[in-house]
Amino acid sequence: MTLTDEQQAIKDEFVRVRGTWGEPWERMLELDPAFVRAYLDFSAVPWRRSPGALSPKVRELLYIAVDAAATHLYTPGVRQHVAAALDAGATPQEIMEVLELTSTLGIHAANIGVPLLVEVLTEEGLRDGPAPLDERQEQLKAEFTKTRGYWHTFWDEILELDPDLFEAYVAFSSVPWHTGTLEPKVKELVYCAFDASATHLYVPGLKLHLRNALGHGASVAEILEMFEIASVVGIHAATTAAPILAELAEQRS
Structure with a gap:
C-alpha cells in the first residue's frame, strides 16, 4: 500500500533511530501507525540518550542474549541483532561468547528443583540435614568460586546431592570465563538480561548477577539500560502475529 505522510514519517524515524525495518513493521504500520510510533519511542529510550551508558555493541549483545535464550528463541530478532552487533564492531567470537553465557540458562531447572526436592524430603522425614562435603565436593566448590568469583547458597544442595551434574556444569559454564574476551561486567549484564526477561524472570539469579x-x-x-533493552521483548507478540493478521484479513477483503 502507499503510505500516508504520517506513516512514512514514522517509518523514516524508525529506520533512523533503530537502524532496521522489515515486513512485520510494515504490516503493523498499515494496521496501527500510532502503535508503531509508541513502540519506537519505548524501544528508543537507550538509543536516544546521548551519551548512552552502554556502547552500541554491548546493547546489541544484550538483545542477542534476550532473543536467543531458551525461554524465548526469537529467531528473527537473533538474526537482526547479530547483524547489528557485527556492524557495531563485535567479533564473531564475542557474539559466540554471549551465546555460551546464555546457554547456561537451563541449569535453573536444578537451581529451582533441587532445593524444592530437599524441602519435600525434609517434610516427608527422608532428610534430616545436609551431609558434609567430601574432598571432591570441596574442590569443586573452590574451583567454581575461583573461576566465577562468587558462591551462592542455591548451589549447596546441587553440589551435595549431585556432584556429577555440578562438575559437568562447572566445566560447561566456565568456558567463556576461561577463553572469552568480554569484560566480566558485560558477562554479568548478559546473565542479568536473560534472567530479567519476561520469558524467564528468574529472580534469585537476577539478584545474584546484579550484585x-x-x-x-x-x-x-x-x-537500567540493560533493563530497558530486556523490557521490549513483549513486542514479539506483534512482530510475530501482525503479518499473520494482515495476510488473513487481506484474504477476506
Whole structure:
C-alpha cells in the first residue's frame, strides 16, 4: 500500500533511530501507525540518550542474549541483532561468547528443583540435614568460586546431592570465563538480561548477577539500560502475529 505522510514519517524515524525495518513493521504500520510510533519511542529510550551508558555493541549483545535464550528463541530478532552487533564492531567470537553465557540458562531447572526436592524430603522425614562435603565436593566448590568469583547458597544442595551434574556444569559454564574476551561486567549484564526477561524472570539469579555486575564495576545507569533493552521483548507478540493478521484479513477483503 502507499503510505500516508504520517506513516512514512514514522517509518523514516524508525529506520533512523533503530537502524532496521522489515515486513512485520510494515504490516503493523498499515494496521496501527500510532502503535508503531509508541513502540519506537519505548524501544528508543537507550538509543536516544546521548551519551548512552552502554556502547552500541554491548546493547546489541544484550538483545542477542534476550532473543536467543531458551525461554524465548526469537529467531528473527537473533538474526537482526547479530547483524547489528557485527556492524557495531563485535567479533564473531564475542557474539559466540554471549551465546555460551546464555546457554547456561537451563541449569535453573536444578537451581529451582533441587532445593524444592530437599524441602519435600525434609517434610516427608527422608532428610534430616545436609551431609558434609567430601574432598571432591570441596574442590569443586573452590574451583567454581575461583573461576566465577562468587558462591551462592542455591548451589549447596546441587553440589551435595549431585556432584556429577555440578562438575559437568562447572566445566560447561566456565568456558567463556576461561577463553572469552568480554569484560566480566558485560558477562554479568548478559546473565542479568536473560534472567530479567519476561520469558524467564528468574529472580534469585537476577539478584545474584546484579550484585556481581556492580562488583565488576557496572554503573546503575548501565544496569537500567540493560533493563530497558530486556523490557521490549513483549513486542514479539506483534512482530510475530501482525503479518499473520494482515495476510488473513487481506484474504477476506
